[in-house]
Every structure is written in structure tokens, then in C-alpha cells.
Amino acid sequence: MHPTPGRGMGPTLGEKLRQSRQATGLSTRAVAERIKRIAAVSHATIANYEKDATQPPVDVLAALASVYERPINWYLGGGAVLRGVRYRNLKSKVGVRARQQFEAEVQRWLDAYIAIEKHLDVPLEKERERDTKRIHEFAAAPDERPRETAARLRKALDLDADAPVVSVVDILDRAGIRTIEMETDLAIDGMAAALGEEHVVVLAHHTSHDRARLTAAHELGHVVRGDCGDGEESKTEERAAFEFASHLLLTSEMLFAAFKRKSVVDLVRFKERYGISLAAMVYRAQEEGIIREDEAKRLWIAFAQRGWKSKEPGRVIADRPSRFESLVASATEERQLTFKALAEIGGVREEELKHRIDMALNAEEVTDDEDGTAEHRLRLAR
Numbered sequence: 001m002h003p004t005p006g007r008g009m010g011p012t013l014g015e016k017l018r019q020s021r022q023a024t025g026l027s028t029r030a031v032a033e034r035i036k037r038i039a040a041v042s043h044a045t046i047a048n049y050e051k052d053a054t055q056p057p058v059d060v061l062a063a064l065a066s067v068y069e070r071p072i073n074w075y076l077g078g079g080a081v082l083r084g085v086r087y088r089n090l091k092s093k094v095g096v097r098a099r100q101q102f103e104a105e106v107q108r109w110l111d112a113y114i115a116i117e118k119h120l121d122v123p124l125e126k127e128r129e130r131d132t133k134r135i136h137e138f139a140a141a142p143d144e145r146p147r148e149t150a151a152r153l154r155k156a157l158d159l160d161a162d163a164p165v166v167s168v169v170d171i172l173d174r175a176g177i178r179t180i181e182m183e184t185d186l187a188i189d190g191m192a193a194a195l196g197e198e199h200v201v202v203l204a205h206h207t208s209h210d211r212a213r214l215t216a217a218h219e220l221g222h223v224v225r226g227d228c229g230d231g232e233e234s235k236t237e238e239r240a241a242f243e244f245a246s247h248l249l250l251t252s253e254m255l256f257a258a259f260k261r262k263s264v265v266d267l268v269r270f271k272e273r274y275g276i277s278l279a280a281m282v283y284r285a286q287e288e289g290i291i292r293e294d295e296a297k298r299l300w301i302a303f304a305q306r307g308w309k310s311k312e313p314g315r316v317i318a319d320r321p322s323r324f325e326s327l328v329a330s331a332t333e334e335r336q337l338t339f340k341a342l343a344e345i346g347g348v349r350e351e352e353l354k355h356r357i358d359m360a361l362n363a364e365e366v367t368d369d370e371d372g373t374a375e376h377r378l379r380l381a382r
Contacts, residue, residue: 011081014052019081020068021050022097023104035063071347074111080196082107088215091187102184103191106202109180110195112346112353113324119345120331124323125176140225146240149224150247162257164274165249168216169321172201177223179216179321181205183359189215192222199223201321205359209316210277216319217245246284249276259290264302271314278303278312325360328353 011019021031028043028050035041039060046064048054056064065072085103117123140149159165172179178198183205189212190203201219203212221244227237250258250270258270258281267278286296303309331337343350 012052013055013075014050015081016075017046017056017064017068018050019104019107020064020070021046021104022100023108024068025097025101026067031064031067034067035060038063069349070108071344074347080198082110082193082195082200085191085193087188087191088218089187089189094186094188098186102182102186105184106180106182106191106193108348109182109324110178110200112348113178113180116324116331116342116346117327120327120336122327124173124178146221146225146244147247147252149221150244151251153224153248154251161251161253165213165217167319168213168220168249169203169319172216172220172321173323175220175223177201177220179203180324181321181359190219192219203321208277208312209318209320210271210275210280210312213249213275213316213319214245214277214280217248218242220248221245246276246280250274250281250284252288255281255284255288256290259285262291262295264299268314271312272316275316275319278308278314320360322360325356329357329360 021028026034028046031046032041032043039057041056041060045054049056049064061075062072065075082103085099087099090099140146153171154163154165157165157171165171169179176198178195178200179202180200181203186204188204189207190201192199192201194200199219201216203215207215218241221241222237225237225240225244227240254270254274258267260266264278267281270276270281271278282291282296282299285291286293291299303312306313328339328342331342332339337345339350339353343353346353
């Protein structure tokens with residue numbers, strides 16, 4: 001999964017109208033029905049607005065903004081739009097309309113994030129300018145193996161040979177990659193895209209902490225390796241990004257130590273220290289020849305018997321995107337602005353903004369369901 005480079009120009013009015021409607025899950029017919037007392041327009045006319053075939057009068061635009069719960073000024077101003085969306089661990093049962101609605105909701109919150117950030121004058125690129133330049137010095141060379149890129153990035157971050165990566169999300173911030181967490185019912189781990197000239201990464205709130213860390217590191221791998229171009233990522237690019245991510249979190253030396261005594265107790269201890277799943281460690285160990293195929297098979301059987309395929313043991317500390325929520329909390333706690341004022345700036349509802357603060361403060365571990373086991377995900381990565 002990787003984003004494509006953004007276009008310099010912002011979204012059209014039609015694109016904004018379409019995204020806003022998709023976020024509500026309403027059809028053009030349903031929207032026409034809701035605004036008929038204020039503006040008698042047909043569903044075909046609304047579709048034409050979204051295609052930029054015609055422009056809505058101000059009173060119609062105001063009615064549409066009311067239905068979509070967006071400030072009318074948002075439609076009149078410029079701004080970047082999501083491009084080249086790629087999902088992580090997307091299930092085939094997730095329909096196109098559901099994806100469109102999710103992407104529109106992501107766009108809404110990224111817009112709010114950037115608007116509030118701009119108003120508070122704390123842009124991501126200035127806040128992380130020194131670290132961003134430092135990390136980009138360690139971009140992958142054309143002939144460099146993913147594990148070598150990961151090793152050089154660890155060195156750039158002053159991580160000792162056995163030091164854990166405390167926060168992958170912090171590294172994404174330092175690399176200038178805007179990251180946000182979203183609540184969703186979709187069977188996904190996350191998504192990545194381009195927003196103007198920025199790379200953005202979205203992590204699903206329902207994923208377990210170790211999955212979220214691997215997804216974040218995977219997307220960092222795509223950016224550092226420079227394969228965030230147009231089109232679907234190849235299996236080669238996917239394997240490379242996964243190799244980068246797993247080696248960033250757990251070096252071969254650490255992995256060898258984890259399997260030295262072939263003890264599940266040791267594996268759980270290493271999972272808790274380094275924040276990477278048991279499943280990822282077993283696959284890596286087999287691929288690198290640390291354990292034999294029959295030994296890996298016995299471990300998979302033992303995991304299944306213990307119910308670990310759906311709920312692994314071991315507690316991984318939360319590593320979730322929270323810079324946006326931190327900016328909001330800081331502004332309100334220091335009495336710079338109220339929640340109401342910030343909500344108006346971001347074009348969201350006050351209760352929604354408060355809910356995001358609660359979500360950031362109560363990051364609890366979640367478990368995989370049987371349809372999204374770590375074994376299945378890693379098999380796809382191979």
C-alpha cells in the first residue's frame with residue numbers, strides 16, 4: 001500500500017460536494033429530498049454539481065452544506081484532496097460505497113487537522129524540520145536491501161543494536177508523514193494516500209497495538225524506499241516494505257535471541273519489549289533459517305490450540321497517532337481557544353472533537369477476529 005504524489009492544484013467544488021455526500025452515506029436522491037423545502041433541485045442536478053458540470057447557487061450550496069454539516073466557507077476555499085488511496089489488509093467484502101464513505105470521512109478529519117494546525121501556527125513541517133532532513137538522508141539506495149535501509153534508519157535514530165523502537169508513529173511524524181487514527185467498521189488495518197504534496201497514513205482504531213505498529217512501519221518503508229508511485233503496488237514492493245518494517249522493529253540479532261531457547265515465554269517477552277507480534281517473529285525466524293519448517297509448523301499448531309491465532313498473549317504498549325488531539329488539548333487547556341471555537345475552525349462538530357480527545361486518552365488493546373488473523377495477514381505479505 002502506498003500513496004501517489006499529489007497534484008499541486010486543490011479539489012474542485014464538485015469534488016468537495018461529492019466527498020461530503022459520500023461521508024454522510026446519502027444518495028443524491030436522498031439529498032435532493034432533504035433540501036427540497038429550501039431548494040427544489042433534482043438528484044440529477046446534484047450529480048451535475050459533483051461533476052462540475054454546473055455550479056450551485058449560493059442558497060443551494062448553503063442548503064447542501066447544512067445537510068453535510070460542513071461550513072459553507074470550506075466549499076468556497078481551496079485545499080488538497082486525497083489521491084492514490086491504498087488500503088492495508090482490505091477484505092474483499094468491503095464494498096466500493098463503504099470505502100468512498102470512509103475516505104470522505106478521512107478527508108474531513110485531515111482537513112480539520114490541517115486547519116487547526118494552521119490556525120495555531122504549529123505546522124508539521126516546521127516542527128519536525130531538523131529531524132525530517134536527517135531521516136531523509138537515509139533513504140534507500142536503488143540496490144539496497146530493505147533490511148539494510150532499516151538498519152541505517154535505526155542508526156540515524158541513534159538506536160542501539162538491542163534498543164526497541166518506542167514509537168513508530170513518532171518516526172512518521174519526524175519524517176513529515178501526517179498520521180491520524182480513525183474509527184471504522186471496515187475490515188482494514190489502515191490506508192495511505194497523498195494529500196497535496198504530503199504523504200498521509202491512517203490507522204484503524206480497532207487494530208491491535210502490534211498490528212498498528214507494523215502497519216505504520218510498513219508505510220514508512222514505502223516512503224523511505226521511494227516506491228510511492230502511481231498504480232497498485234507489486235508483490236515485490238509489498239515484500240520489501242514488510243521486510244523493512246519487521247527489521248526496523250526487530251533486528252536479526254534480536255530475533256535470534258528470541259528463539260535461542262525455543263521458549264514461548266521468551267517469545268512473549270520479546271513481543272512485549274519490541275512491540276511486534278508472535279506471528280511476525282515466527283515467519284521471520286523461518287525465513288531467516290533460525291528455525292526449521294517443522295519447528296515453525298509445531299509453533300503454529302501450538303498457537304492454534306491455545307487460541308493465540310485470534311488473541312495473542314503479551315501486552316504491547318499503545319503506539320497511536322495523537323499529534324492532532326494533542327494540539328487540540330493543549331489549546332483548550334491553556335485557554336487559547338475553546339472546543340467550540342476549534343470545532344468551527346476545523347469544520348467539525350464540538351462533540352466529535354471532544355470524542356477524539358477521549359479516544360486518544362483511552363487507547364486500549366484490541367484483539368483480532370478470526371477473519372483477520374496475524375497468520376493470514378503475514379501470508380499475504382509473503
